[in-house]
Amino acid sequence: xxxxxxxxxxxVFYEKRATILKALxxxxxxxxxDELAKKEKCVCELxxxxxxxISTVSKHLLLLKNAGLVKDRKQGLQVFYSLQVSCxxxxxxxxxxxxxxxxxRYQATRRKAA
Amino acid sequence: xxxxxxxxxxxVFYEKRATILKALxxxxxxxxxDELAKKEKCVCELxxxxxxxISTVSKHLLLLKNAGLVKDRKQGLQVFYSLQVSCxxxxxxxxxxxxxxxxxRYQATRRKAA
DNA sequence: GGCTTATTTTACCAAATAGCCAAATAAGCT
DNA sequence: AGCTTATTTGGCTATTTGGTAAAATAAGCC
Numbered sequence: 001x002x003x004x005x006x007x008x009x010x011x012v013f014y015e016k017r018a019t020i021l022k023a024l025x026x027x028x029x030x031x032x033x034d035e036l037a038k039k040e041k042c043v044c045e046l047x048x049x050x051x052x053x054i055s056t057v058s059k060h061l062l063l064l065k066n067a068g069l070v071k072d073r074k075q076g077l078q079v080f081y082s083l084q085v086s087c088x089x090x091x092x093x094x095x096x097x098x099x100x101x102x103x104x105r106y107q108a109t110r111r112k113a114a
Numbered sequence: 115x116x117x118x119x120x121x122x123x124x125x126v127f128y129e130k131r132a133t134i135l136k137a138l139x140x141x142x143x144x145x146x147x148d149e150l151a152k153k154e155k156c157v158c159e160l161x162x163x164x165x166x167x168i169s170t171v172s173k174h175l176l177l178l179k180n181a182g183l184v185k186d187r188k189q190g191l192q193v194f195y196s197l198q199v200s201c202x203x204x205x206x207x208x209x210x211x212x213x214x215x216x217x218x219r220y221q222a223t224r225r226k227a228a
Numbered sequence: 229g230g231c232t233t234a235t236t237t238t239a240c241c242a243a244a245t246a247g248c249c250a251a252a253t254a255a256g257c258t
Numbered sequence: 259a260g261c262t263t264a265t266t267t268g269g270c271t272a273t274t275t276g277g278t279a280a281a282a283t284a285a286g287c288c
């Protein structure tokens with residue numbers, strides 16, 4: 001019983017982590033993060049870049065904000081969003097490494113098959 | 115038209131990134147990754163630790179494997195999984211920082227309200 | 229106040245995900 | 259081959275997520 005169901009005891013901890021990662025786990029949101037890393041942008045600018053309904057973009061931004069990844073600043077009619085946590089960018093290097101390794105394995109398999 | 119719908123041109127790139135992050139975006143899978151970082155484990159060990167149906171655990175592992183994050187090794191009746199990409203662990207430090215900052219903001223708000 | 233523009237919220241539908249059980253597969257043992 | 263154990267796969271339902279359109283808010287301008 002000692003090691004069993006260890007997860008139950010740490011569930012809340014991992015749920016918090018998962019919230020952050022869920023916020024990142026969407027192509028549009030990852031794109032938005034990269035854009036905001038360059039420069040703060042208003043919702044309408046992001047809508048033009050992304051090309052979907054502004055309400056959709058707004059929801060993506062709310063999700064990122066609730067996760068603590070971006071912050072917003074109101075200026076007149078517009079709301080400008082900017083990146084709150086720059087360390088996420090470093091993580092993408094790791095993600096790229098995973099993708100690269102994956103492709104290498106795929107090509108190795110193809111060579112073997114040929 | 116120059117900057118508009120930029121996302122369409124880079125969509126595939128961000129979809130690949132999102133695949134990796136989706137694989138990470140689940141409390142049980144994050145727990146499994148931490149466990150595998152310590153030591154390779156068979157599916158039944160992980161089932162005991164997690165406490166859900168073995169088929170559920172197996173599916174989580176398949177997902178992590180397809181994302182290139184873990185690898186498997188068959189030994190007799192058992193299948194042992196281990197962490198393939200250790201750099202994900204470093205990212206969790208960033209995630210913890212986000213959570214920490216979030217809590218600080220929350221407490222600051224409470225102080226203001228009180 | 230009324231008009232316009234930017235953003236958010238609500239309501240609703242479609243698609244994806246997570247979980248469990250049962251059946252199928254795989255590997256060892258006698 | 260028959261039995262047992264470990265894991266994977268398929269089928270099903272419940273829940274969550276993603277998207278759009280329409281309504282509601284918010285801020286500026288006349």
